[in-house]
Amino acid sequence: MTPLRRDVLVTVLLVALAATVPFLTSTRYIVTQTTLFFIWAIVVTQWNLVLGVAGIFSLAQMALFAAGAYTTAMLGYYWGVPIALAMLAAAIVVVIVSVIIGLACLRLRGPYVALLTLAIAQMLYLLIVNDTDCFTTPPSGCMPLFGGVRGISRFGDLGFRALLGAKWYVAHYYLGLALLALAILVSIVIIRGPLGLAFQALRDNPGYAMSRGISRFKYQLWVFAVSAFFTGLAGGFYAAQFAVVGPTVFSLSQLLLLLSMMVVGGLGRIWGPVLGALLLMLADEGVRELGDWRDIGLGLTLMFFVVLLRRGLAGAAEDLWRRLRRGRALVVPGR
Amino acid sequence: MDVVIQIIASGLTLGAMYAVSTVGLSLVYGSLNMLNMAHGALLALGGYICFYTMTALGLPAVVGVLAAVVVCGLVGLLIYVCTAAPLLGSPQFETGVFIATIGFGAVVENVILRMFGPQPQPQSLQVPGDIVIGNVHIPNQNLLILAVALGLMVAMALLLKRSRLGRAIRATAQNREAAQLMGVRVGQIYAIVLALSGGLAAISGIMVSSLYSLLPNMGGDPMLKAFIICIVAGLGNVTGAVISAIALGLLEATAQYNLGVQYSFALLLFLVIVVLIWRPYGLFGRKQVVRL
Numbered sequence: 232m233t234p235l236r237r238d239v240l241v242t243v244l245l246v247a248l249a250a251t252v253p254f255l256t257s258t259r260y261i262v263t264q265t266t267l268f269f270i271w272a273i274v275v276t277q278w279n280l281v282l283g284v285a286g287i288f289s290l291a292q293m294a295l296f297a298a299g300a301y302t303t304a305m306l307g308y309y310w311g312v313p314i315a316l317a318m319l320a321a322a323i324v325v326v327i328v329s330v331i332i333g334l335a336c337l338r339l340r341g342p343y344v345a346l347l348t349l350a351i352a353q354m355l356y357l358l359i360v361n362d363t364d365c366f367t368t369p370p371s372g373c374m375p376l377f378g379g380v381r382g383i384s385r386f387g388d389l390g391f392r393a394l395l396g397a398k399w400y401v402a403h404y405y406l407g408l409a410l411l412a413l414a415i416l417v418s419i420v421i422i423r424g425p426l427g428l429a430f431q432a433l434r435d436n437p438g439y440a441m442s443r444g445i446s447r448f449k450y451q452l453w454v455f456a457v458s459a460f461f462t463g464l465a466g467g468f469y470a471a472q473f474a475v476v477g478p479t480v481f482s483l484s485q486l487l488l489l490l491s492m493m494v495v496g497g498l499g500r501i502w503g504p505v506l507g508a509l510l511l512m513l514a515d516e517g518v519r520e521l522g523d524w525r526d527i528g529l530g531l532t533l534m535f536f537v538v539l540l541r542r543g544l545a546g547a548a549e550d551l552w553r554r555l556r557r558g559r560a561l562v563v564p565g566r
Numbered sequence: 567m568d569v570v571i572q573i574i575a576s577g578l579t580l581g582a583m584y585a586v587s588t589v590g591l592s593l594v595y596g597s598l599n600m601l602n603m604a605h606g607a608l609l610a611l612g613g614y615i616c617f618y619t620m621t622a623l624g625l626p627a628v629v630g631v632l633a634a635v636v637v638c639g640l641v642g643l644l645i646y647v648c649t650a651a652p653l654l655g656s657p658q659f660e661t662g663v664f665i666a667t668i669g670f671g672a673v674v675e676n677v678i679l680r681m682f683g684p685q686p687q688p689q690s691l692q693v694p695g696d697i698v699i700g701n702v703h704i705p706n707q708n709l710l711i712l713a714v715a716l717g718l719m720v721a722m723a724l725l726l727k728r729s730r731l732g733r734a735i736r737a738t739a740q741n742r743e744a745a746q747l748m749g750v751r752v753g754q755i756y757a758i759v760l761a762l763s764g765g766l767a768a769i770s771g772i773m774v775s776s777l778y779s780l781l782p783n784m785g786g787d788p789m790l791k792a793f794i795i796c797i798v799a800g801l802g803n804v805t806g807a808v809i810s811a812i813a814l815g816l817l818e819a820t821a822q823y824n825l826g827v828q829y830s831f832a833l834l835l836f837l838v839i840v841v842l843i844w845r846p847y848g849l850f851g852r853k854q855v856v857r858l
Contacts, residue, residue: 335839335842341661353835490665527673527680533669
């Protein structure tokens with residue numbers, strides 16, 4: 232079986248497994264938390280394409296996510312666009328934003344890219360939070376263009392509340408699962424396909440790769456565009472799920488959480504980010520009562536994995552598997 | 567006229583303050599190629615230690631500043647031992663150390679949060695009184711900040727240009743292997759540079775907190791500004807960093823006066839985005855030729 236088929240098969244099995252969860256439990260909390268896990272898993276699988284596979288040190292993913300959420304909310308709030316349509320429009324807007332950021336980053340090297348993208352995210356955050364001029368004045372009071380500190384709410388929903396009543400969250404669960412499945416499939420196709428090979432070549436021997444006609448420019452823009460689409464969609468879905476979008480999506484602790492998910496799971500691997508997202512969401516659930524200790528634990532985890540387990544859990548598992556099989560088969564290099 | 571004096575006075579104070587924290591960052595990047603994301607947490611730590619020694623222990627200001635410098639220097643050393651040292655020589659050193667120091671900074675910041683709480687505290691190191699130029703009152707606090715920053719810059723310049731240690735630091739920054747072959751203990755130099763940068767961060771943190779107030783996450787904005795200054799100057803360029811720091815301080819003061827406080831930082835961030843796109847290696851940086 233080719234690696235591509237194996238990964239697709241694993242995806243199908245995992246999705247089938249996840250689809251049974253709402254039947255096994257009637258606890259609303261578990262279902263909605265799993266939906267949240269789907270959202271973060273989408274973001275990290277796409278971020279992994281940029282950071283892990285292409286090796287571009289972009290921290291803009293949360294800003295793109297926020298752009299998706301804000302575009303959806305604002306389209307719904309100001310123009311009454313149906314949310315499903317607004318999510319799609321938001322995804323396209325986010326792709327455009329991402330390509331612009333990608334163009335700006337093309338000439339820069341490693342840490343400069345990180346700083347530039349961090350500066351963009353911080354600038355958007357400050358512009359939203361510090362804007363106190365009223366754009367419209369609804370009955371509830373003053374409403375800045377981007378909702379200010381309080382954020383935007385009452386922009387409509389996906390329509391499942393009217394359709395299913397109290398059980399609307401189950402529909403959101405399946406929608407999230409479907410989006411995640413698509414996002415994982417896209418990441419598999421990219422990592423196993425020509426784009427992934429191109430990045431591997433550019434990373435392993437840039438001179439040779441470029442002389443063979445592999446254009447860094449073209450592939451970098453592609454990865455920025457593709458990864459932005461699902462990130463924007465996830466942002467729109469987040470807005471629909473929580474019915475409110477506020478500037479907290481820009482917070483550093485959220486960025487820390489998502490970065491830890493990728494690093495714990497294993498950067499650049501297909502299943503690493505998903506595994507990391509699952510583990511950290513579970514761990515987060517466990518330390519919910521501990522408050523401040525949560526971020527201390529996250530920080531320590533991040534350091535531990537970067538310093539001692541560079542390739543993450545997925546990488547460590549792969550190494551172990553390879554060692555076990557060494558007697559039987561040839562060692563196959565690569566991801 | 568009064569407005570101009572006012573803007574220059576506060577701009578120079580801001581610039582001097584930024585210069586102190588930027589020089590530390592720039593030094594670390596210049597010698598290790600390491601972006602220290604824990605720098606903001608060190609700023610806050612320095613401010614809080616000075617506050618703690620002066621209020622809870624009731625010791626004089628000099629002891630407070632010294633304690634902050636020593637503790638932050640040691641934490642800087644710890645950053646080297648925990649994050650940079652084990653990653654040295656790994657192919658993805660820059661990315662790895664960036665992520666690891668984000669983690670380190672989060673730990674320090676939340677330890678401060680647990681110990682001192684989330685409410686803002688006033689920094690106890692304050693100099694009363696002011697002097698009057700024209701119709702403008704300039705607080706002595708600002709003058710002290712300016713004087714200390716100038717003194718530190720001169721001391722750093724002397725250290726880098728005149729001392730044996732400074733020569734070793736510059737040699738390591740220019741070419742690690744060559745320095746190593748000449749008998750420079752590179753690991754030691756790295757450790758010293760991070761400790762130095764920690765000490766400078768402490769002083770900068772005390773300055774920042776004396777103008778605003780102490781908060782566990784107070785280091786975030788000054789750190790981002792320091793990075794902006796580093797980028798505008800070209801990462802690792804210490805002289806350029808000082809010039810850019812003063813220039814950006816003046817620019818920020820002007821923007822605060824003309825556009826209002828809430829847009830000045832966004833304007834700075836916009837500026838850095840433009841600079842990065844127009845001159846990716848910084849205004850004072852030299853274009854690097856990458857050999858494949």
